[in-house]
Amino acid sequence: MYQIDLSGGFLVINWFPGHMTKTEKLIKENIKWVDVVLELVDARLPVSSKNPLLQEVLEEKPVVLVLNKADLAERKETQKWLNFYREQSYAVIAFNALQNKGQGAKKKLYVLARKQAQAELCRRQKKGIKNQVIRLMTVGIPNVGKSTLINNLKGRGVATTGNKPGVTKGKQWIRIDNDLELLDMPGILWPKIADPIIGYKLAVTGAIKEEIYDSLQLALWLLDWLKQNKPGRIRQRYQVAEEQEAVCVLETLCQKRGVLKRGGDFDLEQGANILLAEFRSGKLGRVTLDVY
Ligand SMILES: Nc1nc2c(ncn2[C@@H]2O[C@H](COP(=O)(O)OP(=O)(O)OP(=O)(O)O)[C@@H](O)[C@H]2O)c(=O)[nH]1
Numbered sequence: 001m002y003q004i005d006l007s008g009g010f011l012v013i014n015w016f017p018g019h020m021t022k023t024e025k026l027i028k029e030n031i032k033w034v035d036v037v038l039e040l041v042d043a044r045l046p047v048s049s050k051n052p053l054l055q056e057v058l059e060e061k062p063v064v065l066v067l068n069k070a071d072l073a074e075r076k077e078t079q080k081w082l083n084f085y086r087e088q089s090y091a092v093i094a095f096n097a098l099q100n101k102g103q104g105a106k107k108k109l110y111v112l113a114r115k116q117a118q119a120e121l122c123r124r125q126k127k128g129i130k131n132q133v134i135r136l137m138t139v140g141i142p143n144v145g146k147s148t149l150i151n152n153l154k155g156r157g158v159a160t161t162g163n164k165p166g167v168t169k170g171k172q173w174i175r176i177d178n179d180l181e182l183l184d185m186p187g188i189l190w191p192k193i194a195d196p197i198i199g200y201k202l203a204v205t206g207a208i209k210e211e212i213y214d215s216l217q218l219a220l221w222l223l224d225w226l227k228q229n230k231p232g233r234i235r236q237r238y239q240v241a242e243e244q245e246a247v248c249v250l251e252t253l254c255q256k257r258g259v260l261k262r263g264g265d266f267d268l269e270q271g272a273n274i275l276l277a278e279f280r281s282g283k284l285g286r287v288t289l290d291v292y
């Protein structure tokens with residue numbers, strides 16, 4: 001269970017032991033069966049969505065870092081983040097797990113995974129073990145696209161996916177081909193998201209269950225963030241003067257879309273949900289929220 005502390009108007013997310021600790025345990029129990037970890041982060045949040053908990057849990061396993069949902073992030077920014085991680089010796093790739101035609105990226109991912117598994121393959125060879133199968137585990141925050149990426153590699157829907165966090169509940173092994181097996185895992189967040197800005201960023205990109213945050217408060221934060229960091233986006237999409245107070249922008253959005261309550265008042269909550277859904281699906285254009 002999560003709890004939101006709105007003290008001071010900020011969003012501080014805490015959680016109490018429950019589903020997520022189960023996931024941590026599940027990762028710890030299964031890490032010994034895998035050769036390489038596919039760690040997914042959201043390309044719109046290459047740092048804020050990187051789970052600090054995982055470093056300890058992954059026990060020095062080789063990692064391929066995947067900046068997923070790259071189709072929703074700004075290309076230039078993604079390139080900068082790729083360079084940033086490469087400089088830290090990460091095997092890293094930008095990926096769009098929804099893109100079926102992405103054979104080039106798929107191939108690159110395979111090559112990186114094989115490269116990261118090389119030490120293990122050499123160890124087996126020295127011991128005379130013929131098994132060349134590489135086992136990968138997908139890990140990352142909820143809703144980042146772990147199951148979609150597995151389906152992409154498999155070429156069909158074998159893992160359940162959904163447009164909300166918390167879809168995968170348990171582990172699932174999937175054989176991709178004769179020499180690659182993948183372990184799908186539930187998403188994992190960390191115990192206390194103490195930095196409210198990181199909390200907002202995770203929530204606007206869809207990593208946090210919607211029952212946990214106030215969508216109106218989140219939408220107002222997003223409007224302010226866009227006004228400051230991506231001027232013009234709100235105006236282009238909704239033809240409103242974005243210089244106004246965020247709540248006025250939202251009211252205009254409600255007016256233009258006819259989002260009204262029974263008595264004729266603006267339904268700000270529904271307006272907020274429309275804005276969040278459109279932002280998440282890329283209708284406001286590519287946005288990278290972590291600034292390099
Ligand atoms: N635009 C875009 N959407 C994606 C991409 N990858 C996944 N999605 C969408 O993101 C949502 C979540 O995908 P899932 O694969 O279920 O995410 P997950 O990480 O397995 O989520 P949990 O199992 O809940 O932890 C779905 O609506 C996918 O269609 C991507 O690369 N680009």
Ligand SMILES: [Mg+2]
Pocket residue numbers: 146147148160161167168185186187
């Ligand atoms: Mg999943």
